[in-house]
Amino acid sequence: MSFLNQNNFPPIQMRLFLGLFLLLLTANIVFAQTSYHKMGQKALIDGNFKAAVSNLEKALSTDSTDVNTLYMLGYSYYHSASYKLAVNTFNRVISLKPSENSAYYYRGKARNIMANETKGISNTDREKLLLSSIKDFSRAIELNTEDVKLYQNRAVAYRDYGVLKGQKIPNFYDKNKAISSFRACISDFEKVLSITPDRRDIITQLADAKSYMQNLK
Numbered sequence: 001m002s003f004l005n006q007n008n009f010p011p012i013q014m015r016l017f018l019g020l021f022l023l024l025l026t027a028n029i030v031f032a033q034t035s036y037h038k039m040g041q042k043a044l045i046d047g048n049f050k051a052a053v054s055n056l057e058k059a060l061s062t063d064s065t066d067v068n069t070l071y072m073l074g075y076s077y078y079h080s081a082s083y084k085l086a087v088n089t090f091n092r093v094i095s096l097k098p099s100e101n102s103a104y105y106y107r108g109k110a111r112n113i114m115a116n117e118t119k120g121i122s123n124t125d126r127e128k129l130l131l132s133s134i135k136d137f138s139r140a141i142e143l144n145t146e147d148v149k150l151y152q153n154r155a156v157a158y159r160d161y162g163v164l165k166g167q168k169i170p171n172f173y174d175k176n177k178a179i180s181s182f183r184a185c186i187s188d189f190e191k192v193l194s195i196t197p198d199r200r201d202i203i204t205q206l207a208d209a210k211s212y213m214q215n216l217k
Contacts, residue, residue: 036058037055037059037066037068039051039055040052040053040056040058040076043055043076044056044076047079049076049077050080052073052076053077056069056072056073056076057073060073065096067093067096067097067100070089071090071093071103073089074086074089074092074103074106078106078109083114084110084114086107086110087107087111087114090104090106090107091107094107099143101140101143101147104136104139104143105137105140105149107136108132108134108140108154109133109153111129111136112129112130112133112157112160114129115130115160123169124172126164127161127164127165130157130161130164131161133157134157134158134161137150137153137154138154148192148195151189151192151195152188152189152192154184154188155184155185155188155189155192156205158181158184158185159181159182159185161178161181162178162181162182162185162209162213163178163212165177165178165181166212166216175216182209182212182213185209186210186213189202189206189209193206
């Protein structure tokens, strides 16, 4: 006999009891989720990204489709240098909200960093990451054509791809792709300068890109 009916409750009272029990259980779950969400949000604002990750992961354990929590978790992974987890989390954000501009931005940045900093990665995998990064920034630009940082980061990804394809590695070197990528890089840097003309850092990077492309010819 179940502990719920050991006292021989009448059917109506039993249903009321069960309903109240489920209501309280649900309330406790929602309260816990909300508490973890708030603690994760506070930790993120304070710059304590490891604590943010811990709390936001717990918040998601009861609702894995909360876009706001997922976004904050992806952002916290990114700033904790857990780039692969950041990419996977922003994948989920984008699947639920394809118009989330900044999810593409941070996924693109994470992929670019992974391409440049992952030890032992093959050139083929490095190429895939850089092309995916470029695609992410391009999609973000489609969603917000006025955000200068998107052009700047895409320019960097194009530059990195140009450098990669410009290496004279057998069966990998591709001069035409390298030149095409540097041209796109230069175009994006020029776009940045058209919006913010006093950026000395961009002027220097633009000159370097032009020099590298000329040396490929």
